[in-house]
Amino acid sequence: MHEGHLTRGAQAERTGAIVVFYHPDDACVARANRLAVKTRCVVIDNTPGQYAVAGLDPSVHYVPNGENVGVATALNQGVAALREMGCAHALLFDQDSEPQDQLIEQLPIVLAGLLARGECVALVAPAYDDARLGGVAPFVRFRPFSLKRVAASGTSPIDVDFVITSGSCIALDCWADVGPMDDALFIDFVDLEWCIRAKRAGYRLLGVPWITMAHELGGEPVRIFGRPYPMHSPLRHYYLFRNAVALFGRAYVPWSWKSTEMVKFPVRLMIYLFLPSERSQHLRMAFRGMWDGLCGRLGSFADLHGRQRGK
Template sequence: MTEQSHRPRTGAVVVFYHPDAACVERVNRLASVMHCVVIDNTPAMPSGRPLVLSSEIEYLPNGENVGIARALNQGVEALLRRGAESAILFDQDSEPPSELLTELPSLIAAANASGDRVALIGPAYEDKRLGGVAPFVRFRPWKLERIAPEGSELIDVDFLITSGSCINLKYWSTIGPMDDALFIDFVDLEWCVRAKRAGFRVLGAPWIRLAHELGSEPVRVLGRIYPMHSPLRHYYLFRNAIALIRRPYLPFSWKSTELMKLPIRIVIYSLFPSERMKHLKMAIRGLSDGWRGKLGPLA
């Protein structure tokens, strides 16, 4: 590996939304390792002083929730202004291991040095509530191909979750920013689809693990565990699924699996959580808005 591969210019983007003290402690530790940009989507948060953030952190408060996509775009643009070559993206509750912070940027730099067109590399994520380490995924008609995160070789995948993933900023302008009209949910998937359509690779690093909790407390239905979200998140989930199904550049293989999942999700999210009717109403509203192409934040 070249010296550049060992010492790439990289930074982290962390999105805050009503962070607690543990979130602040995590981002302060992260800032001691690399330059860190915090985008705060917490409403009415005018400055970083109440958070007791490290002076090393570049803190950008929005004063409102502008969505995960726009916040990530803001953080990436801040790193680009500093000349970064790669950006590691995090949710506020992610606790990255040290090897993630060093190896992912080095893998991106090595790909650039060899001419390999890699857009994104990410770890396998582990949510103990959902049964441990999640498999990597490739789209196949009517059913996802799940790939066990094993071995020491990078794995070509069709998408990675945002948190813990390392973006190759060399190709950021070619692929384009995250779609902020989606606001939240499927933002990572839509970006990965565009990256792959443009001829870039999306790779999973199975030997690197990130502890990450997906949603709130999950529910078990017929032996399977499903992540649970708030009624508002379910609105965005159903809305964006329909909106993306209607877009011609999303692959049929993904659309077919989503069409299979939608009725199952409606049943689960309307029968098992508390406030069942609220979940159902928000899901139906999301389906309607997605069909009509009504995107952005829910007014």
């Protein structure tokens, strides 16, 4: 037990957490403060016009952008801050993420152990538990026209092709090889695109099935033929369709993923047409996103079109 305690302490010194804020409430601040008790914590605040947050612990390294510069840029800022602090690992979280102590303490230990054995690993990630969508989600691998879903079970890390950002633990030594998150994507598919580049650079991505994190994917789900389907705002659907189309044109993105997304496109449009409220806005923003993706217009919707709709 003493040796394990030393291991946790050593990894805590080498690990930091990044949380991206956007109009945070008191619960978001409390979650960041709890993280700061366990590890170094960097908060990047994308709230427009905000340059201070009440109640944030002084130990938190707070970076207010004063505007929404996007998730990709915020994560890049956080990584830069942790690297300057000498950290080797970065835990990435959304502002509403609720990581348990097991994740905060054990994921960096799992990653460090793999690296110590000479494994070429870019990140490790927990299994995600969204009660609204049926519980613990499987890990995924790319296959033509569909995703292969691998049950999050067992006592060995599982090779995956993609994980969501929140809850993952990145080995910062790989940052120079893989490169930063793609600022131009702004939000949506930022994590996927980075994972693709990491694998292309020869790194493994591993799911850790015995560590879970409660995480809600998207807004309130709708039910389709009895199955829950995560929904987003019209603005998020703009980014989703735009960035998918933009990635279709990138040669390094595997055809297996492209084919799966092409299958999903008409299904998503039918869902937007018949199910959600504000269906016209969902469809309009989806088609605008596809057009901007085809035209190579990336970055913030507000910068491109002068206003935001459907937040």
